[in-house]
Amino acid sequence: MEVTNRRHTPWILWPFRLIFELIEWILRATGRLVAAVLGLVIMIVGCVLTLTIVAAPIGMPMIVFGLVLMVRGIF
Numbered sequence: 001m002e003v004t005n006r007r008h009t010p011w012i013l014w015p016f017r018l019i020f021e022l023i024e025w026i027l028r029a030t031g032r033l034v035a036a037v038l039g040l041v042i043m044i045v046g047c048v049l050t051l052t053i054v055a056a057p058i059g060m061p062m063i064v065f066g067l068v069l070m071v072r073g074i075f
Contacts, residue, residue: 032074034073035069035070035073036073038066039066039068039069039072041066042063042066042069043066043067045066046058046059046063047059047063
């Protein structure tokens with residue numbers, strides 16, 4: 001016996017449910033886009049810091065963190 005968490009929506013409320021699901025999808029998509037762009041910016045800043053030899057210990061982890069954030073945002 002499988003238990004599902006989906007509630008039965010009355011037919012009169014279906015348009016409202018569809019609108020809310022569309023808004024939820026848009027928010028999830030833009031959240032991923034923001035994460036990918038932020039990861040790219042952090043990677044660029046990490047590369048710039050790595051070019052200066054003094055800040056290389058800070059720049060290398062920033063590059064890795066930005067890469068992980070970009071991969072998480074894309075997938």
